[in-house]
Amino acid sequence: MSGRPPKTAQFETTWFQKAALGLLAIALAWLAYTIYRGDTGFGLLILALITCFFAFYRRLLWRVRSRLLVTYFLFGIVPIILIGLLLFFCAQLILAGVIVDRARRDLNARIDAAYSAAQDLARAAARGAAPALWDDIHQRMPGLQCFIRRNGTVVLAKGDPDFPSASTSLDPGYHGLFSWKGERYIAARAISPGSGDSGGDAFGYLLLDERTLASLSSGVAVMRGVSAKDENIDMNFSGSGSRIAVGTGASRKVYSVPLAESKGWWDKPIAGVLTQDSRGPSGEIENVAFPLISRVSQLNADFVSGRITGVILAVLAIIGAFLLIIELISLTWSISLTRTITRSVHDLYQGTLQVAAGDFSHQIPVRGRHQLSDLANSFNGMIAQIQHYIGEMRKKEKLESELEIARQVQNRLFPRSVPELKTLELAGVCIPGRFVSGDYYDYLLLDSCSAAIALGDVSGKGVSAALLMASLQSALHARLKFGAGTPPSRLSTDLLMATVSQQLYENTPAEKYATLFCSIYDDETRTLRYTNAGHLKPILIRDGNASNLEGEGLVAGLLPKAKYEQQEFQVRPGDLIAIFSDGIPEAEDAQQQEFGEARLASLLTQHATKPLDEIIQIILKAIADWAHDPDARDDTTIVLARGR
Numbered sequence: 187m188s189g190r191p192p193k194t195a196q197f198e199t200t201w202f203q204k205a206a207l208g209l210l211a212i213a214l215a216w217l218a219y220t221i222y223r224g225d226t227g228f229g230l231l232i233l234a235l236i237t238c239f240f241a242f243y244r245r246l247l248w249r250v251r252s253r254l255l256v257t258y259f260l261f262g263i264v265p266i267i268l269i270g271l272l273l274f275f276c277a278q279l280i281l282a283g284v285i286v287d288r289a290r291r292d293l294n295a296r297i298d299a300a301y302s303a304a305q306d307l308a309r310a311a312a313r314g315a316a317p318a319l320w321d322d323i324h325q326r327m328p329g330l331q332c333f334i335r336r337n338g339t340v341v342l343a344k345g346d347p348d349f350p351s352a353s354t355s356l357d358p359g360y361h362g363l364f365s366w367k368g369e370r371y372i373a374a375r376a377i378s379p380g381s382g383d384s385g386g387d388a389f390g391y392l393l394l395d396e397r398t399l400a401s402l403s404s405g406v407a408v409m410r411g412v413s414a415k416d417e418n419i420d421m422n423f424s425g426s427g428s429r430i431a432v433g434t435g436a437s438r439k440v441y442s443v444p445l446a447e448s449k450g451w452w453d454k455p456i457a458g459v460l461t462q463d464s465r466g467p468s469g470e471i472e473n474v475a476f477p478l479i480s481r482v483s484q485l486n487a488d489f490v491s492g493r494i495t496g497v498i499l500a501v502l503a504i505i506g507a508f509l510l511i512i513e514l515i516s517l518t519w520s521i522s523l524t525r526t527i528t529r530s531v532h533d534l535y536q537g538t539l540q541v542a543a544g545d546f547s548h549q550i551p552v553r554g555r556h557q558l559s560d561l562a563n564s565f566n567g568m569i570a571q572i573q574h575y576i577g578e579m580r581k582k583e584k585l586e587s588e589l590e591i592a593r594q595v596q597n598r599l600f601p602r603s604v605p606e607l608k609t610l611e612l613a614g615v616c617i618p619g620r621f622v623s624g625d626y627y628d629y630l631l632l633d634s635c636s637a638a639i640a641l642g643d644v645s646g647k648g649v650s651a652a653l654l655m656a657s658l659q660s661a662l663h664a665r666l667k668f669g670a671g672t673p674p675s676r677l678s679t680d681l682l683m684a685t686v687s688q689q690l691y692e693n694t695p696a697e698k699y700a701t702l703f704c705s706i707y708d709d710e711t712r713t714l715r716y717t718n719a720g721h722l723k724p725i726l727i728r729d730g731n732a733s734n735l736e737g738e739g740l741v742a743g744l745l746p747k748a749k750y751e752q753q754e755f756q757v758r759p760g761d762l763i764a765i766f767s768d769g770i771p772e773a774e775d776a777q778q779q780e781f782g783e784a785r786l787a788s789l790l791t792q793h794a795t796k797p798l799d800e801i802i803q804i805i806l807k808a809i810a811d812w813a814h815d816p817d818a819r820d821d822t823t824i825v826l827a828r829g830r
Contacts, residue, residue: 206241210234254524282458285406285480289460292403293372293476296392301361301374303327304390308378311336311386320344329398335387349391355467356389363394363411363464365472370394370411370464399476405484407445408460409477449483456480530558537565546572586621593621599659605631607709610757612639613798614825617769617806624651625767625823626659626700630666632677635709638666641765641825642702642742643721650698654690658700658742661689679704679717680752683742687719687750690743699744703765707757712829714763715754722771725787727762727794732787735763757829762794765827769820770805776814785812798826 213234303323310319316334320342324330331345349366356364356375364373372392379385392398399408445455460476533550540548546569552562604612614627624644631637642658644651665682683704690700703724705716720741723734737753757763766786773781789808793801802824813819 200241203241206234206238210238254527258520278456281456281480281482281485284485285403285456285478286458286460289403289406289408289458289476289478290462292406293460293462296402297361297363297372297374299327300330300372300390300392301376303330304332304361304374304376304388305378307332307334307388307390308376308386311341311388312378313386316342316386316388327392330390330392332388332390334389337385338387345391349389355469356465358387360465363462363474364391365464365466365474370474373465405446406478406480409479411462411464411474411476413472413474445479446481446484448481453481453483456482456485526554526556527558529553530562533562534565541569541572590621593618599656600627601629605629605637607635607637607707609709609712609759609829610637610707611798611828611830612637612825613802614641615802615806615823617822619769619819619821620648622649622652623821623823624648624655625769625821626655627765627823627825628659628662629825630663632666632706633673637707637709638662638705639707639765639825639827640702640704641721641767641823642700643767643821643823644700645698647821654694654698654700657693658686658690658702661686662704677706677715678752679706679715680750683717683719683739683750684748687740687742687744687748688746691746691748694743699741702742707827712757713754714757715752717750717752719748719750722766722768722783724763724765725783725790727764727787727790728758728760730791730794732791757827759829760794761829762790763827764790765825767821767823769822770809770824773809773813773819773822774815775812781809781812794828798828801826 210231213231217228217231303326306323307316307319310316311334314336316336320332320334324344331349332342333340333345333349334342356373358375358377361374362372364371371394373389374391375387375389377385377387394411396410399410402408448454456479458478460478462474462476464472464474466472530553533553537548537550548569549566550562552559552566600616601614612629614629616623616625616627618625624647626640626642626644628640629637630640640662642655644654644658646654662682665685666677683702686702686704690698700719701721702719703716703721704719705714707714716735716737717739718735718737719739723736723738726733726735735753735755737751739750740748742748764786770786771781771783775781785808786805789805790801793804796804805824806822809819809822
């Protein structure tokens with residue numbers, strides 16, 4: 187026989203699978219397009235692969251070989267991918283730290299240069315030579331502005347005329363950032379005492395505009411500084427440039443700086459933020475954030491170049507070849523192990539097909555000495571036992587067939603129709619714990635205005651209890667229909683119960699007995715006459731309150747010549763009476779806690795106005811949800827009567 191899967195394992199392409207394949211084709215086309223643009227779009231591809239996996243899950247994993255390959259992927263490839271992602275994010279953080287460190291170093295160098303220039307100008311001012319020195323310093327630091335005083339008098343002013351008053355707020359020797367009129371500056375103030383009253387005071391500042399920021403750090407684009415307290419900062423970058431937007435509405439400002447062109451899909455932008463304290467004209471300290479952006483290629487240019495690049499590439503090639511050889515060895519070994527497993531599984535599969543076809547003489551080959559070969563031996567030994575099991579199964583099926591017939595016969599003993607009464611509606615059900623039930627319920631129309639209602643529970647379970655239940659039903663029907671010829675309105679339930687109990691006592695073993703609730707309802711007077719022979723007290727729901735019907739007596743069939751009492755009460759419109767067997771309150775959950783009559787009364791009170799059949803289904807569902815072991819449940823029987 188071929189190794190193809192049986193008919194039950196064959197697959198047809200569904201609309202969902204076709205849609206998944208279409209999504210995968212679109213994702214591959216989108217990935218090719220994004221790579222062509224110098225970017226990568228893996229999001230749609232990942233979504234398409236996940237969709238295809240769920241669409242073709244059964245087809246992909248039907249063979250053991252495929253399952254093993256998926257296992258190898260989960261144990262081998264997925265950790266590598268996760269480690270790669272971890273390295274990627276770590277590299278992002280490290281490179282972000284590199285560009286921040288580089289920008290901070292270059293910014294501090296520019297601040298130190300401004301302070302050095304201020305010191306030179308201060309010393310020159312003390313000697314009266316500041317204007318001559320200024321031209322040389324301005325050539326070395328384009329964009330630098332200054333205010334120079336000698337003995338408190340301004341001798342040289344290059345820049346905003348309002349700056350002298352602002353510069354006096356800085357302490358002598360200060361060099362750092364300075365915030366003024368919404369702009370950020372590199373500022374430095376130096377004082378040089380001279381002879382007599384000829385002391386020099388120099389204040390130099392450099393506006394951090396786009397031109398200055400662009401020349402600040404090689405390979406790192408520095409954007410305009412913004413207050414770190416500003417919550418409305420939007421930073422974005424693309425393949426050709428980057429921008430930062432600050433503020434909202436009409437006050438929103440957008441700054442942009444050029445970004446070097448990408449050298450490949452790997453040359454991704456790297457972003458960081460440089461924070462620096464800046465002093466204001468009143469001495470306040472502001473934390474300023476400078477968004478930074480660069481590319482991997484620009485950062486690597488400072489690390490490797492020329493010959494060292496070739497050495498690094500050669501070392502990486504050697505390491506890659508070594509890892510590839512190890513991977514090939516691992517792959518070969520994995521294929522060998524996989525073949526050993528899949529061949530043994532295939533032999534077992536072929537053996538099961540032979541057994542399914544009825545060939546119990548088939549023996550599968552035993553290959554090697556391992557757990558799978560022991561499994562093959564176990565399979566061959568199992569074949570000899572199958573015939574025995576088949577015989578046992580046939581005996582069991584015959585017994586179950588006979589029990590099914592008994593169940594059908596017993597179902598005919600339960601009432602087939604509900605008596606039509608003007609002032610009372612009835613409904614009942616019996617759910618056997620096994621094939622047949624030891625519970626009994628009945629409602630029998632005696633004449634046009636009287637009906638008998640009964641519910642009993644025979645001791646024990648199974649067939650013996652069912653036979654005793656049938657005897658009880660026949661005895662009760664005989665007394666009700668053909669007994670003493672007494673009119674239904676004069677039938678006494680206590681005498682009826684005494685007669686039935688005596689008959690059970692005389693015709694059943696001593697250990698057999700039954701609890702029985704027997705009642706007769708008069709449709710004209712709305713009177714319910716009843717006798718309780720050791721049965722659970724029925725629950726009465728009246729005006730939203732629950733109570734039990736009074737009266738109790740000895741169980742039927744236990745002692746000879748037992749005496750019973752008759753009780754009666756008037757059924758009002760809306761009264762709900764529940765007669766039930768012990769299978770309902772004694773149902774146990776996982777903690778062996780019984781369902782209890784209180785929960786049953788609560789359900790009856792809550793749903794008292796609903797149709798009787800619906801109330802019964804609600805109760806049965808509550809019992810099924812409560813019971814921990816459905817196989818160990820008792821017979822469940824309930825009869826509901828409601829006045830109308």
